[in-house]
Amino acid sequence: MSLLSLLARIMRYLLLRPETLLLLCVSLALWSFLFHTDEVKTIVQSSRDAVNMMKGKVAEMMQNERAALDEEFSKTWQYKSSTAAVYSIQGRREHMEDRFGILADTLNKSHPTIFGVFDGHGGEAAAEYAKSHLPIMLRQQLQRYEKQKENSALTHKSILKQQILNIDKEILEKLSASYDEAGTTCLVALLSEKDLTVANVGDSRAVLCDKDGNAIPLSHDHKPYQVKERKRIKKAGGFISFNGSWRVQGVLAMSRSLGDYPLKKLKVLIPDPDVLTFDLEKLQPQFMILASDGLWDAFSSEEAVHFIKERLDEPHFGAKSIALQSFYRGCPDNITVMVVKFRKKGSKAAG
Structure with a gap:
């Protein structure tokens, strides 16, 4: 104040x-x-x-x-369906660089539903490109996979990883031509009837609430201070320094991203996603949260799960309430929160 x-x-x-x-x-x-x-x-x-x-x-x-x-609320985006809700605010930033997307195959509902959150930095171009192209590319590859999966060595996990690497190449090619240094995180979940596959690049985060109300991490943040990331950056000839937070080359507060072509040229930044697969029949989840780091700067994973669990009956399943609460706690960033509810019977979510 x-x-x-x-x-x-x-x-x-x-x-x-x-x-x-x-x-x-x-x-x-x-x-x-x-x-x-x-x-x-x-x-x-x-x-x-x-x-x-x-x-x-x-x-x-x-x-x-x-x-x-x-x-501060000049750009507020929201989405609501029977099983998913999103609330996204510009907050105290000068520009809105967060993006999100939800894509279901309406012709064949047995195909996975695609959920994505992209937290841009240095401009909105990288996040906008990833949001506009990655879900469509994934749907096309998943449809091909379903037609020939008995004779294919591919899996949802390998498809997700390869398409994220492909989209990074496209972003670098497109943005470097115009000297646009924008980058973005990439958090994508593929939800089928029995499995949940989550890929993450950067510091957006996904967490799930299981049948007992426990917070189950679905992704791991990529931060420069982590031992594995720090060693890789140093081996590539780079460095990290502290400027309010630990940053690669004193610039970027995450150690992996899409875009960011100057740091990619130095090879200190990589686009490789961590991809994890979860058995829904075993977890019997109540809901999951996918959010940009604007939420996680104000809430721990456990606190966020507890907060949403008490507000699932709200119009946005608690996504609006927790986004605004993050803002009131002083978060200086864009804030995007996606909440996906699971059906109680059979632990399935609608497409």
């Missing part, structure tokens, strides 16, 4: 309360009546003028505060 906002609230709640102003005016009027001095009359009038002027200042500051808040 700014100093002006704090001053405005003090004036509004303390100095400008009716009883305070009444007591001040009565005291000055009594003084004037008893002593009949022109000086006191002048003081009374000056006090009234000052109070009126301060009221105007407070009203102006309140208006400016409301305008600033409206600007």
Whole structure:
């Protein structure tokens, strides 16, 4: 909260309360009546003028505060279906660089549903490209796989990894041609009837609530300070330094991403995803959360699961509530939260 906002609230709640102003005016009027001095009359009038002027200042500051808040929520995206909801806000950032996507095969609902969250940085171009092209590429490959899976060595896991690497090549080729240094995280989940496959590049995160209410990590953040990542960066001839957070080459606060062609040329940054597969019949999940790091800067995985579990009956399954709560806790970033509910019977989610 700014100093002006704090001053405005003090004036509004303390100095400008009716009883305070009444007591001040009565005291000055009594003084004037008893002593009949022109000086006191002048003081009374000056006090009234000052109070009126301060009221105007407070009203102006309140208006400016409301305008600033409206600007912070100037880009708010939301989505709602019977099994999934998303709430995404620009927050305190100058630009909205988060993107998300949900793609189901309406012709064949036995094919996996694709969920994705992409947290852009250095511009929105990389996140926009990944959101617009990766789900479609995945659906095409998954459809081919379903037709010939008995004679194919491919799996959902290998398809997901290869398509993420392919999309990174496309982003690098497209953006480097225009000297656009934008990059993005990539968090994608493939949900079928019995299995859940999750791939992650960067520091967006997915977590699942199992049948007992426990938080099950579906992904692992890629941060420069992690031993494995730090060794790889050092071996490539790079370095990490602390500037508010640990950063690759003093620039990027994650150790893997899509795009970011200057750091990719130095080979200190890689696009390789971690891909994990989960048995839904064993976990019998209640819901899962996919979110950009704007949420995880304000909530731990366990706290987020508990928060959403208490709000699954809300219109956005708690996604709106937790996104706004992250903002009110002071998160300076864009915030995107996706909540996917699972059917209780058979532990399946609708496509």
